[in-house]
Amino acid sequence: MPSGALLLQSIILGLLLGGLYALLAAGLTLYFGIMRVVMIAHSAFLILAAYLAWWSHSRLGVDPLLSMIVTVPLFFACGVLLQRVLLARLRAVTLTMMSVLLTFAIAVLIEGLLGYVFTGTQRRIQLGYGSASFGIFGARVAVVKLIAFGLAAVALLTLYLLMKKTTFGWALRATIQHRDAARLVGIETERVAGYGFGLGLATAAVGGTALALDTTIYPSLHWHWIGPLMAIIVVGGLGSVPGSAMAAMVLGMLQSLLQIPLGTTWAQTIFYLALFATLAFRPQGFFGGRLAQRF
Amino acid sequence: MPSASEPTTAPATTSPATAPPTGAGTTRRRTADRVVQVVAVVLLAAAVLAFPSLAPNPYILSAGVVVLNYAVLSTSWSFVGGFTGYISLGHGALAGLGGYGTALLVTKAGLPSFVALAVAALLVAALAVPIGFAALRVRGASFVIVSIALVLILLLVFQSWASLTGGSRGLVVPRPFPDLLRPEHHRVFYYLFAGLLALALLAWWMIDRSRFGLGLKAIREDEDKAEALGTPTFAYKLVVFVVSAAFTALGGGLYALWFGDLDPVFQFSILTGSYLVLMALLGGVRNLFGPLVGALVVGIGLEYFKVEFGDTQLHLVATGLLLALVVLFMPDGVLPAIGSLLGRMRPAQNSIREVTAAELRDQRVAAAGAPAAREPVDAVASTAGERAQSTEERA
Known part of the structure; x- marks a missing residue:
């Protein structure tokens, strides 16, 4: 039996990790809700944002957090373009399958370009406050992890307020719920869908910056993220933002706790076990709504 | 397509001279198509079998083995991806x-x-049953994720x-023919892969x-x-997934x-899966030889x-770009694209006659001898011919 302090430490780390997962899964859920697209390139953009944060720190000497001033609007624009220029061109009948391939191609392209420009060397941001940490009841929590969690929490809260309180959020949710009906009441669903994609990709920019703070990054890292994220959105029920957030917290916590007896590598398998179990016994997911039934 | 040609041949027997020219042309074109197909298959098989004797050095021969391996895997992939449209990256x-x-x-x-x-x-086919069970109960998106x-x-x-x-150190596989020299070894496996490919194509x-x-x-x-x-x-999806898994495992x-040496990073690489998809899509998933053609292009x-x-x-950059271009502009593949291009070069499939009405009447008068009696039959014959033509265009 591990000591109480170790357990507490794992729970706290699990919570902090779950927050980041929740933010990133929210982006994936948005894409799926809007266009039934499984966006494989989401985590590649995450790593791209992390590289931009590292680059701005090591080459320009600014704090990595400040890189978000550029990356968030940039990624938003990328998301809008991606939806309007590329995904909207695909045939509606085969959209789900072909969009997977298209976003996969983009992910591979980003990985290849990152490897070409920055080489495959592992990179890490050295921050003044990078090694700072504080203790609660014997558990030690790194400040950067807390900052990362704070970023994720603020971004998720902003997303929530945007979706619930603004006219744009209503239009976006209406588009997700029933596209034709949304068009009938006068919502320009094409434009809204594009902005929705932009929002989704903006979460990757925030997540990537948070990731860069305390993780060693390399171009093929995104494959380690896309698997858990996809497991999370299936367990949560495809298309449900609160569902994926719940699943992210639960699975992030489980991963962190299982690391004590199993080690980091085997602990990752919990995501895939949860994925297979969900599909075999409850394909619509555990928090899924109407959408999940058919996919 | 016998149903389309029947109405054109039936009136032709009653008045052979006035048979609508389009009908006879289609049948001839179909026979020609079949001949072209058979000749193409024979040529392809001959080219594949002759390759080892033409290969200038063992490296080229080993590259040929790799390409054939890709062709086997990509054809196996298209059992699921081509027939059911479920795209597997795994x-x-x-x-x-x-x-x-x-x-x-x-x-061991x-x-x-x-x-x-x-x-x-x-064993892999047996394992594919539970995997397919989890992946295929729901529609497309979950299948890709799984x-x-x-x-x-x-x-x-x-x-x-x-x-x-053996983990990342790899696993050494004993060679089945230990006393063969390396070029001979390549040659034997080249033919083994060709045989497996033929088997997969036959099953497809x-x-x-x-x-x-x-x-x-x-x-x-x-x-x-x-x-x-x-x-x-x-049940159908599951069966075809298991068949596809068995052929993939054989490959x-x-x-x-x-190869004799296995490393998890290369054996369980998501890139390999995407190469297979790229090959099949590039060649054309609805086509028997699509994956083979795609494997030739992408493998080389x-x-x-x-x-x-x-x-x-x-x-990686090249793979990504090519995959994106194929998905965006050629989702049906190269073979259908070439087919439709050739279709444009053929005699036009339409019902426009290249003769004036007056010339046509003269032809008919000359052919039939008793114009007044034969006229209604001719009218029926020609309209039937045109109708058959138009069904064919739709098909």
């Missing part, structure tokens, strides 16, 4: 399982190489379970013509309607016996990149 992992299964059965259980290959394929998860989870397991699989062709294949294609076109019409969609196992391209650019990441 077939690389099934091939890897076949490879590791064969290798472990040879090294001491089975003869090719018995181990067959047993490994059966297929990617399969690659990632197997990579984790085979890297971490070093006591069984038989499914394509069967009622089972019809059901699978109905799933691809509209799964809801297929289900409403009584197609057992889930992977044969690769293991040929990959070898070229390996030689020219070595270890840089440029092959």
Whole structure:
């Protein structure tokens, strides 16, 4: 039996990790809700944002957090373009399958370009406050992890307020719920869908910056993220933002706790076990709504 | 298509001279098509079989083995991807399982190489049942997610379970023909891969013509309607997934016996899966030889990149770009695109006559001798011919 302090430490780390997962899964859920697209390139953009944060720190000497001033609007624009220029061109009948391939191609392209420009060397941001940490009841929590969690929490809260309180959020949710009906009441669903994609990709920019703070990054890292994220959105029920957030917290916590007896590598398998179990016994997911039934 | 040609031949027997020219032309064109197809298949088979004697050095021959291996895997992929339209990015992992299964059965259980290959394929097929059960109960998106998860989870397991699989140090597979020199070894395996490819193509062709294949294609076109019409969609999808997994495992196992060294990073790589998809899509998934053609193009391209650019990441960039271009502009593949281009060069398929009405009347008068009596029959014959023509255009 591990000591109480170790357990507490794992729970706290699990919570902090779950927050980041929740933010990133929210982006994936948005894409799926809007266009039934499984966006494989989401985590590649995450790593791209992390590289931009590292680059701005090591080459320009600014704090990595400040890189978000550029990356968030940039990624938003990328998301809008991606939806309007590329995904909207695909045939509606085969959209789900072909969009997977298209976003996969983009992910591979980003990985290849990152490897070409920055080489495959592992990179890490050295921050003044990078090694700072504080203790609660014997558990030690790194400040950067807390900052990362704070970023994720603020971004998720902003997303929530945007979706619930603004006219744009209503239009976006209406588009997700029933596209034709949304068009009938006068919502320009094409434009809204594009902005929705932009929002989704903006979460990757925030997540990537948070990731860069305390993780060693390399171009093929995104494959380690896309698997858990996809497991999370299936367990949560495809298309449900609160569902994926719940699943992210639960699975992030489980991963962190299982690391004590199993080690980091085997602990990752919990995501895939949860994925297979969900599909075999409850394909619509555990928090899924109407959408999940058919996919 | 016999139904389209029947009405054109029937009136032709009553008045052979006035038979609508279009009808006879179609039948002739169909025969010509069949001849062209047979000639193309024979030429292709001859080219494949002659390659080892033409290859200038063992490296080119080994590249040929790699390309044939890709062709086998890509054809196996298209059992699922082509017939049902379910795109799997995880077939690389099934091939890897076949490879590791064969290798472990040879090294740990001491089975003869090719018995181990067959047993490994059966084991992978058995494993494909629960995987397919989880992946195929729901529609497309979940299937893709499961297929990617399969690659990632197997990579984790085979890297971490070093006591069984050798982990990242790799696993050496004993060669089945220890006394063969390397070029001879390549040559033998080249023919083995060619045989496996022929087997896979034959299976594909038989499914394509069967009622089972019809059901699978109905799933691809509209799964809801297929289900409403009584197609057992889930059972069909599962069966074809298992068949596809078995062929993929055979391909992977044969690769293991040929190459002799397995590394989890390459065996369970999501890139391998995406190469297979790219090959099949590029060639054309609805076409028997589509994956083979795609494997030739992409396989040769990959070898070229390996030689020219070595270890840089440029092959990723090229793969990504090519995949994106194919998905955006040529989702039906190269073969159908070429087919429609050739279609434009052919005699136009329409009902416009290249003669004036006056000339036509003169021809008929000359041919029939008694114009007044024959006129109605001619009218029926020509309209029937045109109708057959138009059904054909739609088909």
